[in-house]
Amino acid sequence: xxxxxxxxxxxxxxxxxxxxxxxxxxxxxxxxxxxxxxxxxxxxxxxxxxxxxxxxxxxxxxxxxxxxxxxxxxxxxxxxxxxxxxxxxxxxxxxxxxxxxxxxxxxxxxxxxxxxxxxxxxxxxxxxxxxxxxxxxxxxxxxxxxxxxxxxxxxxxxxxxxxxxxxxxxxxxxxxxxxxxxxxxxxxxxxxxxxxxxxxxxxxxxxxxxxxxxxxxxxxxxxxxxxxxxxxxxxxxxxxxxxxxxxxxx
Amino acid sequence: xxxxxxxxxxxxxxxxxxxxxxxxxxxxxxxxxxxxxxxxxxxxxxxxxxxxxxxxxxxxxxxxxxxxxxxxxxxxxxxxxxxxxxxxxxxxxxxxxxxxxxxxxxxxxxxxxxxxxxxxxxxxxxxxxxxxxxxxxxxxxxxxxxxxxxxxxxxxxxxxxxxxxxxxxxxxxxxxxxxxxxxxxxxxxxxxxxxxxxxxxxxxxxxxxxxxxxxxxxxxxxxxxxxxxxxxxxxxxxxxxxxxxxxxxx
DNA sequence: CGGCGTTTTGACAGGCTTCAAGGGCCGTGG
DNA sequence: CCACGGCCCTTGAAGCCTGTCAAAACGCCG
Numbered sequence: 001x002x003x004x005x006x007x008x009x010x011x012x013x014x015x016x017x018x019x020x021x022x023x024x025x026x027x028x029x030x031x032x033x034x035x036x037x038x039x040x041x042x043x044x045x046x047x048x049x050x051x052x053x054x055x056x057x058x059x060x061x062x063x064x065x066x067x068x069x070x071x072x073x074x075x076x077x078x079x080x081x082x083x084x085x086x087x088x089x090x091x092x093x094x095x096x097x098x099x100x101x102x103x104x105x106x107x108x109x110x111x112x113x114x115x116x117x118x119x120x121x122x123x124x125x126x127x128x129x130x131x132x133x134x135x136x137x138x139x140x141x142x143x144x145x146x147x148x149x150x151x152x153x154x155x156x157x158x159x160x161x162x163x164x165x166x167x168x169x170x171x172x173x174x175x176x177x178x179x180x181x182x183x184x185x186x187x188x189x190x191x192x193x194x195x196x197x198x199x200x201x202x203x204x205x206x207x208x209x210x211x212x213x214x215x216x217x218x219x220x221x222x223x224x225x226x227x228x229x230x231x232x233x234x235x236x237x238x239x240x241x242x243x244x245x246x247x248x249x250x
Numbered sequence: 251x252x253x254x255x256x257x258x259x260x261x262x263x264x265x266x267x268x269x270x271x272x273x274x275x276x277x278x279x280x281x282x283x284x285x286x287x288x289x290x291x292x293x294x295x296x297x298x299x300x301x302x303x304x305x306x307x308x309x310x311x312x313x314x315x316x317x318x319x320x321x322x323x324x325x326x327x328x329x330x331x332x333x334x335x336x337x338x339x340x341x342x343x344x345x346x347x348x349x350x351x352x353x354x355x356x357x358x359x360x361x362x363x364x365x366x367x368x369x370x371x372x373x374x375x376x377x378x379x380x381x382x383x384x385x386x387x388x389x390x391x392x393x394x395x396x397x398x399x400x401x402x403x404x405x406x407x408x409x410x411x412x413x414x415x416x417x418x419x420x421x422x423x424x425x426x427x428x429x430x431x432x433x434x435x436x437x438x439x440x441x442x443x444x445x446x447x448x449x450x451x452x453x454x455x456x457x458x459x460x461x462x463x464x465x466x467x468x469x470x471x472x473x474x475x476x477x478x479x480x481x482x483x484x485x486x487x488x489x490x491x492x493x494x495x496x497x498x499x500x
Numbered sequence: 501c502g503g504c505g506t507t508t509t510g511a512c513a514g515g516c517t518t519c520a521a522g523g524g525c526c527g528t529g530g
Numbered sequence: 531c532c533a534c535g536g537c538c539c540t541t542g543a544a545g546c547c548t549g550t551c552a553a554a555a556c557g558c559c560g
Contacts (some may be wrong), residue, residue, distance in 0.1 A: 040557050073402045075488050081405040083398050098391045104398055126384050127476045130376035140390040141348045147397045148333050148354055152323045154404035155331040155449025161550070190506065199405025206508060208548095222557095238325050298542065409516075451517050456540065 010042040011115075018065065018089045023176045025135075033216065034129055041116040045108040047188075052106040058096035060116050064088050067112035068188050072196070073104050082197035084146055085109070085170065085189075087177040088151065091139050097122055110188045154199045155243035159208045162198050167218060171227050172242050185224045212236070261315065262290040267313065268339045273426045275385075280487035284379055291366040295358040297438075302356040308346035308462050310366050314338050317362035318438050323354050323444070332447035334396055335359070335420065335439075337427040341389050347372055360438045404449045407488065410457045412448050417468060422492050437475045462486070 003084040011017070013036045018024065027035065043062065045051045052058055054073060069086040083104060086092050096102040097119040149169065153162040174185040195205035212218060217233040219226040227233065234241045251324035261267070263286045268274065277285065293312065295301045302308055304323060319336040335355060336342050346352040347369040376383040399419065403412045424435040464470060467483040469476040477483065484491045 071398075073398065075402070075406060077488075079406040081402040083401055094387075095391045095395060098388045099395070103395050123380070123384065126380035130373070130380065130383065133380065133387070134373065134376050137344075137383070137390055138348050140387055140394065141345045142396045144390065144397065145345060145349070145353050147394065147401060148321075148323065151333055151397060151401050151404065152325070152331040154401065155446075156325060156329040192506080196405075202506095203508090203550080204548055210508085238327075246457045387550090442538080452539095453518075454516055457516095460540085 010039070012036060013039055016065075021089060021176070023227060024089060028131075030224065031129060031132060034125070034132070037126060038117050038121060039115050040118055043114040043116050045112045045114065047108050047110050047112070050105045050107040051112075051114075052093055052102055052104075054102050054105045056096075057101050058093050059119050061091065061093040061097045061119060061122070062114040062116055063114040064090050064092065065115050068109035069106055069112055070109055070189075070193070070197075071104050071106050077220060080196045081199065082193060083196070084150065085173075087173055087179070089177055091136075091143075094136070094140060109193070118219050119211055150197075159198070159200055159204060160211060162200075162234060163194075163205070163208050163212055164217070164233050165239060166194070167212075167225070168227075168230070168233045168237050184224050186223050187220075188223065193214045203204075217234070232246060260289070262286060263289055266315075271339060271426070274339060278381075281379060281382060284375070284382070286377060288367050288371060289365050290368055293364040294395070295362045295364065297358050297360050297362070300355045300357040301364075302343055302352055302354075304352050304355045306346075307351050308343050309369050311341065311343040311347045312364040312366055313341050314330060314453075315363040315365050318359035319356055319362055319367045320359055320439075320443070320447075321354050321356050323357060330446045331449065332394070332443060334400065334445070335423075335493050337423055337429070339427055341386075341393075344386070344390060357441070368425070389413050399456055400447075409448070409450055409454060411486060411488050412450075412459060412463055413455070413458050414467070415442075415489060416444070416448060416484050417462075417475070418477075418483045418489075419492060421475065434474050436473050437470075438473065 014032055019027075042065065043051070064086050066088055069092060071092065072080055073083065074080050086106070092106050092114075093102070095104070125136075146169075149165070153165050154195065155163060170187065171180075171185055174180060174187075179185050191205050191209065192202050193200045194209075198205060200208070209220070213220060215232065215236065216228045216234060217227075219228055227242040230241055263269075264282055269277075292300070292315065314336050316338055319342060321333040321336065321342065322330055322373070323333065324330050336356070340363075342356050343352075375386075386436055396419075399415070403415050407415060420437065421430075424430060424437075429435050441455050441459065442452050444459075446451045448455060450458070459470070463470060465482065465486065467477075467479045467486060469478055480491055
């Protein structure tokens with residue numbers, strides 16, 4: 001695992017393509033200088049490989065530079081639950097850096113590029129850059145918020161509501177990450193992935209998707225997802241349209 | 251809301267009863283001195299009242315000094331999902347301090363005493379005590395871990411497994427918080443609370459509880475919960491017995 | 501063309517929800 | 531002292547939503 005290329009081929013933080021995203025905050029020169037030294041490598045992972053595994057310790061934490069990933073847990077008999085998806089600018093592996101070991105796995109959904117940061121220097125970051133430390137906590141809190149939303153879905157929403165909720169939120173997040181073109185986002189997952197995220201069977205996910213498509217709220221052909229009626233989808237999901245929130249980077 | 255008594259009647263941090271818990275780390279004298287000034291009040295809330303509400307901003311964050319609380323979200327039509335329970339030494343309201351507004355509510359399950367910390371000085375904490383900042387991030391990550399576990403339950407576990415999982419984990423946490431006496435914990439919630447946490451109906455929760463009790467893994471009479479066979483309960487839950495983890499305080 | 505992964509459909513079974521009603525416990529008030 | 535109401539627990543019956551099983555259609559790629 002980890003065909004980390006020798007330093008020098010990696011994207012320098014001051015020309016990070018993600019920094020252009022409107023949803024990320026600006027860095028001060030000092031912060032930027034530190035982050036540049038904090039990032040020690042880039043990791044390229046191909047679709048379908050789990051680069052972080054439940055039960056393992058991890059010496060690194062990562063941010064997604066490009067591509068999609070998902071966090072998941074498996075039960076002994078093979079049942080899988082996808083906890084959340086990670087998009088560009090999202091952080092993964094923080095839990096593994098703070099706790100003794102990972103309690104979930106992370107798998108690349110597409111070809112994936114990650115920025116690599118050493119866990120050993122995390123405390124250094126906390127000591128010298130409280131602003132960045134604050135950002136990291138913010139990120140952790142936001143992740144929790146997303147899971148809270150999913151938890152409500154699995155616990156209290158019907159299959160149709162749940163599906164609408166997930167698609168709406170994925171669309172909004174993908175849009176924030178700059179992945180939308182002409183109102184269309186390429187969703188890289190299969191219906192099996194969706195089913196595992198929704199806590200439903202594959203068959204029923206498919207039928208629910210059909211029903212949802214019949215409302216004309218969405219259009220999903222192949223991998224291209226188009227949101228045709230955001231308000232309708234939000235209504236079906238039983239929610240207001242989620243407001244985008246500015247967030248820190250790193 | 252908030253019948254905060256004038257300073258002076260509140261428990262000083264250096265004689266905080268929770269510091270005796272084996273699961274909490276030691277403070278350095280400096281840290282302790284800071285935390286003492288960081289805690290500006292104590293809040294007493296009676297059972298059944300929501301002291302933090304979804305959509306509201308909060309100027310404070312809290313730790314539970316004594317009693318039980320739970321985080322929850324409601325849908326428009328009244329469906330409720332309990333996200334997690336908060337026990338002594340747990341922190342609540344962090345999200346509200348970091349984000350613009352609370353995305354969930356928190357209700358006292360029993361008579362509840364909270365330590366109150368001002369959000370306005372949180373950044374001060376981050377600047378001056380990276381060790382405490384680190385702890386807070388750790389707490390946020392741990393909370394996320396707990397929700398991850400619940401998410402798997404709601405998504406992929408049957409009613410029986412799910413119930414076993416929740417009871418096992420609540421028992422372990424209550425025990426860590428020093429709430430067990432002779433292997434018995436007083437669970438202050440009703441079956442309706444359990445149902446809302448499990449994402450099940452009240453009726454089916456009751457029947458599932460009966461089935462679970464028939465296995466002799468647990469005994470639950472009135473409010474007194476006794477774990478009779480931890481390994482069996484863990485097996486039913488489809489998990490190993492969770493290992494207690496040391497954790498920081500504040 | 502053949503093979504494989506994904507999507508789609510139909511039929512059936514069952515777990516869970518909903519509806520309904522009764523019982524136990526306890527505090528309040530007549 | 532007893533009746534009453536409220537809250538919680540318990541149980542039964544009926545029905546729907548969702549899971550499981552099975553098989554076919556589709557699309558992609560070698």
